[in-house]
Amino acid sequence: MSIDRRLLFAVALLSAASLLEVRGHGRLIDPVARSSAWRYGFKAPHNYNDNELFCGGVGIQYGVNNGLCGVCGDDYSLPRPRPNELGGYYGKGFIVKTYRQGDIIKAVVQITASHLGHFEFHICPLDYFDEESEACFRPLRLANGKRKFMGPIEQKGDYEVELELPWYLTCKHCVLRWTYVAGNNWETHVQETYRGCADVAILRDDEDDI
Numbered sequence: 001m002s003i004d005r006r007l008l009f010a011v012a013l014l015s016a017a018s019l020l021e022v023r024g025h026g027r028l029i030d031p032v033a034r035s036s037a038w039r040y041g042f043k044a045p046h047n048y049n050d051n052e053l054f055c056g057g058v059g060i061q062y063g064v065n066n067g068l069c070g071v072c073g074d075d076y077s078l079p080r081p082r083p084n085e086l087g088g089y090y091g092k093g094f095i096v097k098t099y100r101q102g103d104i105i106k107a108v109v110q111i112t113a114s115h116l117g118h119f120e121f122h123i124c125p126l127d128y129f130d131e132e133s134e135a136c137f138r139p140l141r142l143a144n145g146k147r148k149f150m151g152p153i154e155q156k157g158d159y160e161v162e163l164e165l166p167w168y169l170t171c172k173h174c175v176l177r178w179t180y181v182a183g184n185n186w187e188t189h190v191q192e193t194y195r196g197c198a199d200v201a202i203l204r205d206d207e208d209d210i
Helices: 003-020 034-040 058-063
Strands: 025-030 097-100 104-113 118-125 157-164 171-181 193-203
Touching (some): 025 034, 025 193, 104 171
Parallel strands (some): 097 193
Antiparallel strands (some): 104 157, 171 193
16 A cells, blocks of 8 residues: 555544544542542642543544554553653552452442443553553453453443452552443444553552551
């Protein structure tokens, strides 16, 4: 394919994605994500658009970045560390919640405009990795053994999801990530994607609280 044709294809895809983009909104509030920590008493930078960490938007994610998203919901094309990543403007790294290995925990997601779809959760143990990366993030299972929370996510409100922490995993600093893949764009893989990253610790059963 020639350069001109590739450019024309990219523009067409960007235009189509823009037409499809009917924005949902949501944020991870327990454990609270970096961009939302200020809302819950933490000394953290204010992000009044903390429910819009959608990979730069459908047009950017699919029309420019080939479907890629920053690990914590930023536009993939931004230089690292991106704003919501560790070391970025909102990524201060303070621990917002402490758990015990193997616990069944409750995550709470606040949806302010629903667009169906599903939630996924991942954990990144920074004790064993130099940086946040997709290689670091491992899927977390729901308490029912499944990998995806299907809801149904049909209206705005708080959604509680029980997750099972791995029995073998402990960390002084882990990143728990929520991903919301919307489902309102029928018959296409081009869907809005939202993310939120929270800094947590997972202690041994016999270990004192931090």
